[in-house]
Amino acid sequence: MGRLGQDFYRRSTLTVARELLGQRLVRVMDGQRLSGFIVEVEAYIGEDDAACHAARGRTPRNEVMYGPPGHTYVYFVYGMHHCLNVVTEEEGFPAAVLVRALQPLEGLDIMRRHRSGKPDGELVNGPAKLCQALAIKRDFNGVDLCTSEVLFIERGRRVAPEEIGASSRIGIKADEIARSVPWRFYFQGSDFVSKVQHTSKVRCI
Numbered sequence: 125m126g127r128l129g130q131d132f133y134r135r136s137t138l139t140v141a142r143e144l145l146g147q148r149l150v151r152v153m154d155g156q157r158l159s160g161f162i163v164e165v166e167a168y169i170g171e172d173d174a175a176c177h178a179a180r181g182r183t184p185r186n187e188v189m190y191g192p193p194g195h196t197y198v199y200f201v202y203g204m205h206h207c208l209n210v211v212t213e214e215e216g217f218p219a220a221v222l223v224r225a226l227q228p229l230e231g232l233d234i235m236r237r238h239r240s241g242k243p244d245g246e247l248v249n250g251p252a253k254l255c256q257a258l259a260i261k262r263d264f265n266g267v268d269l270c271t272s273e274v275l276f277i278e279r280g281r282r283v284a285p286e287e288i289g290a291s292s293r294i295g296i297k298a299d300e301i302a303r304s305v306p307w308r309f310y311f312q313g314s315d316f317v318s319k320v321q322h323t324s325k326v327r328c329i
Contacts, residue, residue: 128277130270133193137212137219141167142309144210146283149226151258152274158234158258160226160248161280164310164317166293168209169219174298178218188266189218196275198255198265205252206261210269210277224294224308225249227316228257250318287312294318 128147133140150159168176177186177199188197189211197209197220209220226248228235235247235257248254255261260275269276290306297303310317 126279127270128194128279130192130194133210133212133269134214135212137167137169137221138307140210140212141165141221141307142288143283144221144223144277145288145309145311146280148229148278148280149223149258150276150278151231151260153231153234153259156231156234158231159278160228160230160316162223162225162277163227163314164223164225164249165308166222166224167219167307167309168222169307170217173302175293175296175302176218176220179298182218186218189220190216191266192268194268194270196264196267196269198260198262200262201252206255207251208255208260208264222251223254224251225310225317226254227311227314245315249316283311 144162144165147162148159149162150157170176171178171181173179178189182190188195191211192215193211193213195211197211198206200206208223211220213219228247232244238257238259239247239253248257264275267275289310289312291308292304292306293308
C-alpha cells in the first residue's frame with residue numbers, strides 16, 4: 125500500500141475530503157502500527173468560510189493552514205481535546221479537512237488502552253476520540269504526511285459515490301451559510317461514524 129503524495133492534497137478541498145474516505149490513516153508508536161479506514165471527514169475552506177479557523181486571517185495558531193498541502197493541522201479545543209486536520213489546496217490558501225472518524229484496523233490493543241473502558245465501536249468515532257486513541261497531540265501540528273514515519277495516510281480502497289453521504293458540519297456556530305453547507309462526508313451505514321443524524325446523500329458541489 126503506497127502512501128498518498130502531495131499531489132493528492134493539492135486539489136479542491138471538497139474533492140480531497142470525499143476521496144479521503146476509504147484511505148488508511150496510520151500512526152506508528154514504538155514500532156507498532158495503529159490504523160483505520162477514514163469513514164468521516166469535514167471540509168473547511170478559506171477565509172470566506174466563517175467556520176474555518178482562517179476566517180479572521182492568518183495567525184500563529186492557523187499558520188500551517190497557509191502552508192504546503194499534505195501537512196497536518198492539529199489544534200487543541202475546549203481545553204481538553206485535540207483534532208487532526210489535513211491541509212489542502214495550493215500553498216498560501218488556507219483550507220483543510222478534519223478527520224472525524226475511523227474504522228479501526230490495526231493496533232486495537234493500544235487504542236483500547238488509550239480509550240480505557242470504551243467499546244470498540246467508540247474508540248475512534250469522533251475527532252477527539254480519534255486523537256486520544258492514536259495519541260495525536262499538539263506536537264503533531266505541521267507533520268508532513270508525505271514523508272513522516274510516524275503519521276501518514278496510505279491508499280485504501282476505492283469508494284463508490286453511492287456509498288458516500290453528506291450533511292452539514294457538526295457543532296458549527298458561525299453564520300447560516302457555514303452552518304448549512306453540506307461539507308461533511310461519511311460512509312453511509314457505517315457503524316464507526318459520529319453519533320449524529322445522517323441526512324442527505326452526497327452531490328457534486
